Amino acid sequence: MQDGSHIQIRRSALRRTRTLAGVAAIFATLAVALGAGTAHAACTTVRIVVPFPAGGPADQLARTVSQGLQPRKGVPIVVDNKPGANGNIGIDAVRRAAGDGCTWLVVPAGNLTINPTLFPALSYQVARDFRPVSLLASSPNVLAVHPSVKARTVPELVALAKEADRNKSPLGYASPGVGSGLHLAGELFRNKAGVNMLHVPYKGTAQAMTDVAGGQVPVLFGTWPTLAPFIQSGALRAIAVTQSKRSPAAPDVPSMAEQGMPGIDVSSWYALLVPSATPKPMADALSVEIQTLFGSATVRSDLQRQGLEPVASTPEALAARIREDTAAWTTLIRTYHITAE
Numbered sequence: 001m002q003d004g005s006h007i008q009i010r011r012s013a014l015r016r017t018r019t020l021a022g023v024a025a026i027f028a029t030l031a032v033a034l035g036a037g038t039a040h041a042a043c044t045t046v047r048i049v050v051p052f053p054a055g056g057p058a059d060q061l062a063r064t065v066s067q068g069l070q071p072r073k074g075v076p077i078v079v080d081n082k083p084g085a086n087g088n089i090g091i092d093a094v095r096r097a098a099g100d101g102c103t104w105l106v107v108p109a110g111n112l113t114i115n116p117t118l119f120p121a122l123s124y125q126v127a128r129d130f131r132p133v134s135l136l137a138s139s140p141n142v143l144a145v146h147p148s149v150k151a152r153t154v155p156e157l158v159a160l161a162k163e164a165d166r167n168k169s170p171l172g173y174a175s176p177g178v179g180s181g182l183h184l185a186g187e188l189f190r191n192k193a194g195v196n197m198l199h200v201p202y203k204g205t206a207q208a209m210t211d212v213a214g215g216q217v218p219v220l221f222g223t224w225p226t227l228a229p230f231i232q233s234g235a236l237r238a239i240a241v242t243q244s245k246r247s248p249a250a251p252d253v254p255s256m257a258e259q260g261m262p263g264i265d266v267s268s269w270y271a272l273l274v275p276s277a278t279p280k281p282m283a284d285a286l287s288v289e290i291q292t293l294f295g296s297a298t299v300r301s302d303l304q305r306q307g308l309e310p311v312a313s314t315p316e317a318l319a320a321r322i323r324e325d326t327a328a329w330t331t332l333i334r335t336y337h338i339t340a341e
Contacts, residue, residue, distance in 0.1 A: 046073060046102055046103075048062045048065060049106070050082070051082055051083060051084075051087035051091050052081065052205075057308060058108055059079065061303075062106040064302070065272070068293040069289060069293060087111045091107065092124055094274075103274065104272055105274065106270060107270065107271060108269075109270065109271065109325060110180045112126050112271065113322060113325040114329045118178070118179040118339070131280070133283050133287050134271065134315065135311045136290070136294070136311070136312060137270050137308040138267055138309050139223050139268050139309065140241045141241065141268055142221070142222055142238050143185075143238070143256075144236045145157065145219050145239060146215050146219075151239065153239065153259055158195060162194075172197070173190075173197050173200065173217070174208040174211060174217045174221070175201055176208055177201050177203060178201045179340055184338060186199060188332070188336070191336050208220055209222055209226055209227055213230050228250070238253045240253065240255060240259055240261070241253050242265070242267070243255055243257075243265045246258075269311065284315065291314075295310075
């Protein structure tokens, strides 16, 4: 009887120990979950790295995120423009950052989906070094020219480019950088039109646009948000949007397809990522905050006025988009033998 009582006491003690352990595990899980939502309180400053100069769509989106989330975070959220090497300098800086939730990356799609094929010796691998957070926005791309260019349609520009090539003076076309989606839009155009054109890469759309508006380069493939004010003022002339149908952001600009140039469907999109060491609950919480911010009617209206369509998403949706576009661009780059000159 006595021995049985001792056994019961030991069993009761064991049950209490297991219960306490279970409670501790629950509290630990709650701490992680709650910490994910408030982790940035440990940051004295949150830094959003944009791997291009100020003034482009990625920079605009980063500033929208900064202004929208700073009041909720209670710490400064600063935009850190780190241009150079087609965005690779800024991207590598985020790769090397701590996974503490204090460093974010806002980047155009091309750097995630095109660069790995064009630049096989990159210091980073997207799937290995970054954790997806959310898509941010998309925008149409535009083929534009300086007003002095005697072409108002795609067929007229093709004829002009062929004439220039016959005269041993190929037309130059500007883009925001080697390996950008806009560079590849230009290469697609050149290949499908059967013309020889000279690619003139810049360190961002804003710089490329400034030189084309100034007459230094005649043709430009650029993003609608950056080019729109110059097109509307007459400093540039829009020839086509680089997609299969007209864009709601630029309804008066005909598409490539409707001007006899199908198969060029290159729009721009932008995303938010963090270093891969960042805990998943932290990235998930930030994704929810981004979706809430971009779901605001005021924010959506502001972005649409800039020519950007908000498309905030889950981390999983962003990861899937990166995989799909990477496969498509890899096929295109190899089909047309496009290289990073």
